[in-house]
Amino acid sequence: METVSSTTSNANAPVLVFEDVYKSFLLKQKKIHALKGVTFQVKPGIVTGLIGLDGAGKTTLMRLATGLLIPDKGKIETLGVNITSDNNDSIIIQSKIGYMPQRFGLYEDLTVQENMDLFADLQGIPVSHRRQRYDSLLHMAGLKPFTSRLAGRLSGGMKQKLGLICTLVSRPEFLLLDEPTVGVDPVSRRELWQIIYHLVDEEKASVLISTSYLDEAERCAEVLLMHKGKIIGQDKPSYFTNQVQGRTFLVKATGMSKRNLQQILHKVPGVIDAIIFGSGVRLVTESDFSLPDAVKNKVGELHIEPIAPRFEDGFMALLKSIEGEKRLGTSSLKLTKKKKDTDHSDKKVIVVKNLSRKFGDFYAVKNISFYVKKAEVFGLLGANGAGKTTTFRMLCGLLPVSEGIAEVAGTDMRTAPSEARSKIGYMAQRFSLYGNLTVMQNLKFFSTAYGLAGKRRKERVKWAIDSFALGPYVDQNSEDLPLGFKQRLALAAALMHEPEILFLDEPTSGVDPFARREFWDHINQLAENGVTILVTTHFMEEAEFCDRIVIMANGQILTIGSPEEIKAQARTKDLPEPTLEDAFIALLEKRTEIAEAA
Amino acid sequence: MKTNSSFMRLKGFIKKEALQVLRDPSSIGIAIVLPIVLLLIFGYGISLDAKHIPFGIVAENKGPAVNSFISNFFNSEYFIPVEFKHVQEANAAIDEYWIQGFIWIKDDFEKKLLAKSVPKISLIVNGVDANTARLIEGYVQGIWAKWIEQNAIQSGLDKSLPVELDYRIWFNQEVRSKNFLVPGLIAIIMTLIGALLTALIIAREWERGTMESLLVTPITVKEFILGKLIPYFVLGMAGMILSLVMAIVLFHVPFRGSFAVLFVASALFLTVALGMGLLISTIAKNQFVAAQAAIIVTFLPAFILSGFIFDLSSIPNPIRTMTHVIAARYFVAILQTVFLAGNVWSVIIPNCAALVLMAFIFLFLVAKRTSKRLQ
Numbered sequence: 001m002e003t004v005s006s007t008t009s010n011a012n013a014p015v016l017v018f019e020d021v022y023k024s025f026l027l028k029q030k031k032i033h034a035l036k037g038v039t040f041q042v043k044p045g046i047v048t049g050l051i052g053l054d055g056a057g058k059t060t061l062m063r064l065a066t067g068l069l070i071p072d073k074g075k076i077e078t079l080g081v082n083i084t085s086d087n088n089d090s091i092i093i094q095s096k097i098g099y100m101p102q103r104f105g106l107y108e109d110l111t112v113q114e115n116m117d118l119f120a121d122l123q124g125i126p127v128s129h130r131r132q133r134y135d136s137l138l139h140m141a142g143l144k145p146f147t148s149r150l151a152g153r154l155s156g157g158m159k160q161k162l163g164l165i166c167t168l169v170s171r172p173e174f175l176l177l178d179e180p181t182v183g184v185d186p187v188s189r190r191e192l193w194q195i196i197y198h199l200v201d202e203e204k205a206s207v208l209i210s211t212s213y214l215d216e217a218e219r220c221a222e223v224l225l226m227h228k229g230k231i232i233g234q235d236k237p238s239y240f241t242n243q244v245q246g247r248t249f250l251v252k253a254t255g256m257s258k259r260n261l262q263q264i265l266h267k268v269p270g271v272i273d274a275i276i277f278g279s280g281v282r283l284v285t286e287s288d289f290s291l292p293d294a295v296k297n298k299v300g301e302l303h304i305e306p307i308a309p310r311f312e313d314g315f316m317a318l319l320k321s322i323e324g325e326k327r328l329g330t331s332s333l334k335l336t337k338k339k340k341d342t343d344h345s346d347k348k349v350i351v352v353k354n355l356s357r358k359f360g361d362f363y364a365v366k367n368i369s370f371y372v373k374k375a376e377v378f379g380l381l382g383a384n385g386a387g388k389t390t391t392f393r394m395l396c397g398l399l400p401v402s403e404g405i406a407e408v409a410g411t412d413m414r415t416a417p418s419e420a421r422s423k424i425g426y427m428a429q430r431f432s433l434y435g436n437l438t439v440m441q442n443l444k445f446f447s448t449a450y451g452l453a454g455k456r457r458k459e460r461v462k463w464a465i466d467s468f469a470l471g472p473y474v475d476q477n478s479e480d481l482p483l484g485f486k487q488r489l490a491l492a493a494a495l496m497h498e499p500e501i502l503f504l505d506e507p508t509s510g511v512d513p514f515a516r517r518e519f520w521d522h523i524n525q526l527a528e529n530g531v532t533i534l535v536t537t538h539f540m541e542e543a544e545f546c547d548r549i550v551i552m553a554n555g556q557i558l559t560i561g562s563p564e565e566i567k568a569q570a571r572t573k574d575l576p577e578p579t580l581e582d583a584f585i586a587l588l589e590k591r592t593e594i595a596e597a598a
Numbered sequence: 599m600k601t602n603s604s605f606m607r608l609k610g611f612i613k614k615e616a617l618q619v620l621r622d623p624s625s626i627g628i629a630i631v632l633p634i635v636l637l638l639i640f641g642y643g644i645s646l647d648a649k650h651i652p653f654g655i656v657a658e659n660k661g662p663a664v665n666s667f668i669s670n671f672f673n674s675e676y677f678i679p680v681e682f683k684h685v686q687e688a689n690a691a692i693d694e695y696w697i698q699g700f701i702w703i704k705d706d707f708e709k710k711l712l713a714k715s716v717p718k719i720s721l722i723v724n725g726v727d728a729n730t731a732r733l734i735e736g737y738v739q740g741i742w743a744k745w746i747e748q749n750a751i752q753s754g755l756d757k758s759l760p761v762e763l764d765y766r767i768w769f770n771q772e773v774r775s776k777n778f779l780v781p782g783l784i785a786i787i788m789t790l791i792g793a794l795l796t797a798l799i800i801a802r803e804w805e806r807g808t809m810e811s812l813l814v815t816p817i818t819v820k821e822f823i824l825g826k827l828i829p830y831f832v833l834g835m836a837g838m839i840l841s842l843v844m845a846i847v848l849f850h851v852p853f854r855g856s857f858a859v860l861f862v863a864s865a866l867f868l869t870v871a872l873g874m875g876l877l878i879s880t881i882a883k884n885q886f887v888a889a890q891a892a893i894i895v896t897f898l899p900a901f902i903l904s905g906f907i908f909d910l911s912s913i914p915n916p917i918r919t920m921t922h923v924i925a926a927r928y929f930v931a932i933l934q935t936v937f938l939a940g941n942v943w944s945v946i947i948p949n950c951a952a953l954v955l956m957a958f959i960f961l962f963l964v965a966k967r968t969s970k971r972l973q
Contacts, residue, residue: 066814068972095816105808109621110614121610122815124603150621167811 013080015174015206016042016065021074023060034060035071036229042208047200049220049237050210051315053512054483056226058210059102062178065208066099079174095123098172100163102179108152112143115151115166123170130169137165140195156384157188164195175199177209181216183509185383185538186581187588193219212512214312215541215581225315227322240314244284247272247317248309252280255300259524266521268295273316275517276524276545278564284313312513319514347374349501349532350395355404357390357555364390366555367404372534372548377527379543380536381584382552388536389505391552395534396426396503409500422451425499427490429506435479439470439489442478443496450497464492468522484515491522502526504535508542520545540581551587558587607817611825618799619833628795633787633837634844640779641849651734653677654688654700661708663749668703670741677737692724699723699734711749777852780845781937782906784838785867785929786897791834792871793878793896794889796826800879801888810972819968823961827872834868835861845937855936859946863936866953867929871896873960874925880967900926905934928952 023035034057042048052058063069064076067083076084078093106115116137120130138144141161146154151162160180167175177196181189193216199205209220217223218237225233225240233240253261262281265274268291273284280303296302350372357365365387372378380388393399395408397417406413411420433442443464447457465471468488473481478489487507494502504523508516520542527533535546543549544563551558551566559566563580570583578586619625655671657664671679680697682688688700702720710717721738723731803809812822842860845851874896882888902908903917904926910918921927928949935945 063972067970068810068813070971094814097814099811099814101807101810103807103810105803105806105811107614107618107808108806109618114614114617118610118614119815121613122607122812122817124606124816163811 012044014041014077015044015079016208017075017077018061018064019075021064021076022072023057023064023069024072034229035064038074038229038231040224040231040234042206042224043222044206045200045204046221047196047207047209047219049217049223050208050226051214051217051223052210052212052226053319053514054212055228057229058226059178061226062099062101062176062208062210065176066097067093095170096173098167098170098175100167100175100177100180102182106151106159106163106166109150111148111150112138112154112162113147115162116169119166120169125170133169133171137168140198141165142191155188157184157191160184161188161192161195164192168195168199171203171205173205175205175207177207179210179212181211181213183506183538186540186584187383190585213539214315214513215310217311217315223311225318227319232322233318237311240318241309241311242314244272244309244313244317246306247285247287247289248307248313249283249285249304250277250280250307251283252303253299253301254303257528259528261299262524263521264295264299268292272320273313273517275520275541278544278567279562282307284309284316316513348372349374349409350378350534351405351407352391352395353405355391355394355406356402357387357394357399358402363555365394368550368552368555368557370550370557370560372532374532375527375530376548377523377533377535377546379546379549380534380552381538381540381543381549383588386552387555388552390555392503392505392534392536396424397421422497423500425494425497425502427494427502427504427507429509433478433486433490433493436477438475438477439465439481440474442489442493443470446493447496452497460496460498464496468492483511484518487511487515487519488522491519495526499531501532501534504533506536506538508537508539516542540579540584543580551584553588553591558591604818604821607815608821608825611817611821612829615799615825615829619829625795625799628798629791629833629837632790633783633840636783636786637780637841637844640783641776641844649676651677651699651730652680652697653734654680654682654691654697655703656682656685656688656700657703659703659705659708663708663711664703666749667745670745674737674741688722692722695724697724698730701738776849777938778934779907780841780849780851781933782904782930784841784864784933785904785906785926786900787837787841788834788864788868788929789871789896789900789926791830791837792868793875794892795833796830796872796875797878797882797888797892798885799830800826800876801882801885804883805885813970813972819965819970823876823964823968826876827869830872830875831865831868834871835864838864838868851937853937854940856941859932859941860936863929863932863946863950863953866950866957867925869957870925870953870960873957873964876964877960877967880964899924903927904930906930925953925956928956 018038018040021035021038022033024031024033026032038057038061050058050061060069064071065078067078070084074084075082079096081093083093107118110118113134116134125133135144138147141158141164143158143162143165146158151159154162164177164180175196180192184192196207196209200207209216211217218241220237222235223233223237223240224231251261251265252258258276258279258281262274262276265271265281265283270286270289271283272286273282275282291302291304348371352371353369355365355368356363368387368391380391382388390399394401394406394413397408397413397420400417401414408420409423411417411423413420434445437445440461443461444457447460452460465474468491470485470489470492473485478486481489502523508519511519516539523533523535524545535542537543546563548560548562549566550560559569561569566587567578567580567583570578570586572578575582619629653671655668657668668679668681671677680691682691682700685702688697688702691697692699700722702722704718704720707717707719719742721735723734725731800809803812817825838860842853846853875892878888878891878895882891899921900906903910903913903921903924905921906926910921910927913921932946932949935942939945
């Protein structure tokens with residue numbers, strides 16, 4: 001309440017000033033230039049978004065602003081204090097700012113209350129002032145019932161909210177958040193934003209938040225776009241969105257699959273971005289674009305309708321203008337077309353009936369039923385702890401079934417899980433690669449692990465290198481690969497034994513939009529070749545790429561259907577065009593109401 | 599309003615450390631379970647004494663003098679004697695590890711004795727285990743000396759017989775190895791808590807990302823170092839008291855010095871150990887590396903090169919010179935003195951001085967290397 005701001009002389013003074021800041025690191029004898037002459041100011045009293053791809057320099061910028069790092073060159077002023085000078089100044093600043101690093105350091109063996117007490121002690125908050133502050137923060141974060149629970153026992157979203165309120169105990173004037181929403185489900189994500197808005201509106205704090213989720217940029221009052229260590233733009237998000245006004249379309253073709261259509265449109269000159277959206281393809285084009293006749297003839301009957309642009313479209317267009325033609329998610333994957341695998345029989349390759357999994361008395365998965373058809377891309381969505389991973393593990397034969405039926409590729413997982421495993425490929429959350437083995441050694445190892453030998457093994461290793469364009473990297477350690485290539489390698493490893501079904505567990509968590517596009521290009525091609533794909537995700541845009549999805553909560557299925565069908569369920573007068581995220585949250589809220597009424 | 603109280607920060611930090619130790623099974627393992635296991639192993643299990651050694655006797659001519667000499671072996675608790683007719687048999691028995699050694703009494707023994715010349719016996723010992731071999735040598739010499747003395751008195755003959763081996767053991771009259779092993783263990787336990795546990799716990803802060811959150815709070819470097827030192831200092835002193843109580847009550851190790859000296863010396867050594875732990879943690883930022891470094895740099899030297907098990911004066915010179923940088927060696931010397939000999943100031947003062955010097959060096963390095971920046 002009585003935030004005395006005697007030191008901040010002018011209410012309109014910027015809270016953060018960077019003047020021509022340079023910073024480089026030495027990483028394995030290679031000099032990495034993280035920031036290359038960065039100049040900007042962050043305005044007080046608003047939420048400023050720091051947007052950029054992985055490796056753009058966002059985290060380095062945050063650490064410099066908090067005094068954790070010292071720049072090689074340039075001047076930094078945080079809340080009017082020059083923090084580049086010496087150590088004492090950064091301590092003055094540290095009692096006025098709140099900083100939440102990417103992996104916020106909660107003490108998992110302390111309870112929620114003890115974590116808050118620790119940060120209150122470290123910030124020197126008098127005990128008499130705490131009660132009220134705790135109450136309002138815990139209320140906002142919805143953590144009131146859990147104060148005596150160990151932080152390690154909280155779900156991912158709750159941990160993130162606890163991390164945020166711990167940094168808020170001291171009522172910071174300036175809050176810096178480094179990718180606070182990575183790996184957080186949409187509901188918790190929305191709650192995190194509510195806390196942030198509350199802080200700005202009620203407590204007049206200033207916020208700098210970095211993210212690689214582009215839909216979050218639209219929630220900011222202003223955004224800073226970062227690319228390769230430089231600031232490439234600073235304005236309201238709508239400014240960037242308006243750049244592509246009139247250049248965004250939804251294209252649907254009656255005579256061909258959305259994936260085929262996407263691949264064709266992708267290669268058309270003048271197309272900046274083409275991604276699958278519901279049953280069609282979302283297109284971002286250059287300003288004077290018209291679809292060439294050759295393409296029209298090839299595709300057949302087309303419906304093209306204009307669609308409102310999003311921030312992401314503007315961002316992609318801006319990057320394309322900087323980067324030129326290359327990149328933008330064109331897959332170099334050359335899959336050998338399987339000979340006539342297009343018997344479009346609706347063969348069900350996964351059948352789940354009344355499936356349950358118990359841990360003690362607790363049902364992690366309770367009585368779920370669904371099926372997946374051949375060559376389908378099938379998504380499992382749900383908040384953290386909804387039972388997605390448990391379902392996944394049962395289907396991969398990593399976890400025994402408690403009750404019910406689980407059939408994968410014609411094999412009963414209750415009796416012969418090992419038989420099914422040879423038909424399954426699995427890519428774990430944090431691509432399980434051996435970081436200190438080279439690309440070639442990783443491929444050789446995984447092919448052996450899948451029981452390949454002799455000529456077949458050689459062929460498959462060669463196939464992996466050729467199809468994923470790993471040639472230039474074969475002798476590099478996999479930990480030194482660019483993220484996109486790590487992802488390719490992990491995918492290649494999971495495909496060594498030509499599985500019929502591919503399981504992907506949050507494959508693009510924390511990955512930037514470029515790498516995500518590239519990855520989905522591979523996945524789409526696999527689906528076109530008859531591979532069935534099961535994917536879990538938090539990322540709602542990714543769910544749009546699926547043919548059908550299930551939404552899970554508390555171990556049960558809330559709904560099954562195509563993205564369009566599920567969006568239609570949430571359509572109301574107030575919200576005629578709901579996004580998948582809106583639908584998802586509406587479903588969860590409805591469920592909570594029912595649960596509370598009961 | 600904010601009160602910028604350094605005391606509040608320190609108190610909060612120490613409380614957090616205490617809670618973490620209590621809740622984390624691995625800290626409890628290192629701080630409490632491991633010390634107790636070590637104490638029990640060294641108190642009950644491992645003994646460097648040799649008793650009931652299978653031992654051969656080859657007497658070529660058994661007269662009364664030989665018989666009286668041999669009977670001493672049968673009465674000794676150190677030996678289980680076995681008689682052999684020929685040397686070859688005894689040799690074979692050694693080869694087969696059936697006996698550890700034998701004495702060979704030649705047939706001219708009695709004759710020489712009567713002629714008042716010095717009789718000779720031969721001792722053959724399996725030297726594979728040098729420690730046991732040396733012990734056997736000592737025991738046999740003891741028996742030999744005693745017999746010669748008796749024999750001389752009985753026969754009223756010459757007290758001038760040459761074997762005059764005066765054998766007295768000071769400080770540890772019963773020659774029980776646990777009397778010096780158990781006090782030495784205090785040094786090992788303090789190294790575990792001070793260096794290994796501390797290094798691990800800070801590395802864990804880096805690994806779990808809690809360090810970055812801590813660094814941006816107003817906590818100062820001084821508070822951070824103190825906040826880490828104090829809880830583990832208390833824990834280490836508790837480990838020392840536990841060992842002290844177990845040593846005296848359970849293992850009946852004598853304690854001849856003063857408790858004050860023991861406490862002061864322990865506090866000094868613990869400060870050095872904590873300094874080493876903190877220093878390791880400023881360099882090793884993951885638990886695996888920190889554990890490896892702490893074990894190799896602190897724990898193993900404390901075990902092997904401190905005089906805890908192996909007497910420092912019996913190891914080669916170059917290595918002995920190296921042991922001067924090992925803090926545990928000074929502490930083990932103090933411990934063994936305080937327990938078994940008493941307050942021998944000529945031992946205690948120089949060793950304490952060495953510990954003070956090392957404590958200063960390590961804490962200085964820690965303060966210099968710890969910074970509130972990430973680089």
